[in-house]
Amino acid sequence: xxxxxxxLIGLSTGVMFILALKGLSHPRTARRGNLLGATGATIxxxxxxxxxxxxxxxxxxxxxxxxxxxxxxxxxxxxxxxxQMTAMPQLVALFNGVGGAAAALVAIVEYLKLGQIAPTxxxxxxxxxxxxxxxxxxxxxxxxxxxxELMTTRPVVLAGGxxxxxxxxxxxxxxxxxxxxxxxxxxxxxxxxxxLAFGILFVLPVGGADVPIVISLLNAFTGLTVxxxxxxxxxxxxxxxxxxxxxxxxxxxxxxxxxxxxxLFGTLFGAFTAKPQDSSATGEDxxxxxxxxxxxxxxxxYARRVVIVPGFGLAVAQAQHTVRELADLLxxxxxxxxxxxHPVAGRMPGHMNVLLAEANVPYxxxxxxxxxxxxxxxxxxxxxxxxxxxxxxxxxTTPGCPIYGMPILDVAQAGNVIFLKRSMRPGFAGIENELxxxxxxxxxxxxxxxxxxRVVSALKAL
Amino acid sequence: xxxxxxxxxxxxxxxVGFEVVSKVSSTLHTPLMSGANAIHGVILVGAIIVADxxxxxxxxxxxxxxxxxxxINMVGGFVVxxxxxxxxxxxxxxxxxxxxx
Numbered sequence: 001x002x003x004x005x006x007x008l009i010g011l012s013t014g015v016m017f018i019l020a021l022k023g024l025s026h027p028r029t030a031r032r033g034n035l036l037g038a039t040g041a042t043i044x045x046x047x048x049x050x051x052x053x054x055x056x057x058x059x060x061x062x063x064x065x066x067x068x069x070x071x072x073x074x075x076x077x078x079x080x081x082x083x084q085m086t087a088m089p090q091l092v093a094l095f096n097g098v099g100g101a102a103a104a105l106v107a108i109v110e111y112l113k114l115g116q117i118a119p120t121x122x123x124x125x126x127x128x129x130x131x132x133x134x135x136x137x138x139x140x141x142x143x144x145x146x147x148x149e150l151m152t153t154r155p156v157v158l159a160g161g162x163x164x165x166x167x168x169x170x171x172x173x174x175x176x177x178x179x180x181x182x183x184x185x186x187x188x189x190x191x192x193x194x195x196l197a198f199g200i201l202f203v204l205p206v207g208g209a210d211v212p213i214v215i216s217l218l219n220a221f222t223g224l225t226v227x228x229x230x231x232x233x234x235x236x237x238x239x240x241x242x243x244x245x246x247x248x249x250x251x252x253x254x255x256x257x258x259x260x261x262x263x264l265f266g267t268l269f270g271a272f273t274a275k276p277q278d279s280s281a282t283g284e285d286x287x288x289x290x291x292x293x294x295x296x297x298x299x300x301x302y303a304r305r306v307v308i309v310p311g312f313g314l315a316v317a318q319a320q321h322t323v324r325e326l327a328d329l330l331x332x333x334x335x336x337x338x339x340x341x342h343p344v345a346g347r348m349p350g351h352m353n354v355l356l357a358e359a360n361v362p363y364x365x366x367x368x369x370x371x372x373x374x375x376x377x378x379x380x381x382x383x384x385x386x387x388x389x390x391x392x393x394x395x396x397t398t399p400g401c402p403i404y405g406m407p408i409l410d411v412a413q414a415g416n417v418i419f420l421k422r423s424m425r426p427g428f429a430g431i432e433n434e435l436x437x438x439x440x441x442x443x444x445x446x447x448x449x450x451x452x453x454r455v456v457s458a459l460k461a462l
Numbered sequence: 463x464x465x466x467x468x469x470x471x472x473x474x475x476x477x478v479g480f481e482v483v484s485k486v487s488s489t490l491h492t493p494l495m496s497g498a499n500a501i502h503g504v505i506l507v508g509a510i511i512v513a514d515x516x517x518x519x520x521x522x523x524x525x526x527x528x529x530x531x532x533x534i535n536m537v538g539g540f541v542v543x544x545x546x547x548x549x550x551x552x553x554x555x556x557x558x559x560x561x562x563x
Contacts, residue, residue: 017501018478024497024543025486031547034497038540041504045536048507052514059514061522068513068526069506072533079534080541085549091542092496095503099535103505105528109512109521216491219499226502227475231468233508239468240475245502247479252486252495259488349491357549368488 006051007236009043014240016040021248044237085355086315089347090147093215096222097140103225104133110232116183125228127176131195133225136218138199143211147347154430156204168198209389209403210267212348213256220249259343260406291442297458299416303380305336307372309409312346313386313422317448320359323385326456338365340372340409342390369409376413384411385420386448392433401431417441420451496543503536
């Protein structure tokens, strides 16, 4: 096909991506938007097989290329299809990471090919792609490990952490200068290695609850590397698509940080400045009031208004359906039931909405934090299922704790507070919750689904 | 490509990117991020181009690795986003699901 036609297809694909992002920002059009994006990406991929700058077709290494795509499909599609909705954030992180790695590899190959004749502007774009792509890759792997709880979810601060990070950054920049001046292969490999290390060091100090913001930021980074890759390969489409993702990703990162009441700076560097936590204040022998399923059922039965606060523990136990059964039962008794959804309940903004929608919870029962907070004083029972950090008053009262400043659901204002918890283990952010020791708090220990089932049968027996 | 043309495309794309997502509700943050994530998987196009240009085994090997990774990013990203959004589909049909108990 002619260069003109190829470029025209590229431009149309770019427009489809814009419309896809536009569609994805509205509930009604979101799914169509995503399908439009997928269609655009497919068209762009097919078009590249029918165009080459010197008119020579088919492409070299065609068999290899098709084989590699098939292999990617075999890995990617089942992973995306089979993943539990609860584990979806870390899968998105991983997809983002491999995208960053792909962009870095593309830049490295192009650099190897050009060798000593590469113009300075091209080398600078290569350096940018390799640095940011590698950082995005290793950073995403760390976020994956944190979300999958394969490593600690607490902020990891190395001794002299900020100096190590700053030192790595300086070394990376020096190495980048070395690549630009010497045009060698060895400096480029050093650069990739340093960038991988920087990505790891950059994400390690981020606390578990802030990981989604970092994933979003790394997503924007990968977008920019794709744009730089587009410059290297003279592809308008890659420039448009990459820049779009970079720009929208940056805005999205800011919106997410705002929804969680965090500043981006605080998220990334908070762990370096936070004072060590005073763990002695939380004496191990403090008593909590633990109740039976019958106690919980009685509290619920005589309530007029119940707010259910679902958290990640509910999702892990796959208790969405049981909680809906409980809510239906209470509604049938004339009790006013709403779900109070914290913006970051689950692991990411909107994650809990997805999980509850999966269980067919009616949309009008889902109440956002700003709507539900003023109603807690009129609420008889706040039923907290597998959530902890999003109701932890430490976010308001303890400056310096990792979640300080995050808006929370004011469940302490309710008449009674019931926690369904697996154990006394602190939440994802790793902070003790004072509310657990409050006099109006009742705890029911156990797996969320098992506990709820027992409460439901106790309630039916009343 | 003309340098000025590249800078123009880049600048305009930034503003379009800012504009399209500026008013999104927190419910859609996760799907939107995941969809944007899938879109940058279009680096697959770049990976195919460099695989075509490769003249050594090293270059070809690295390009093929890039193709595999980019395919996973793109296809996996769109599929998982679709699965997330599928969950939202019933919410227009009010009361339909709450009445079947």
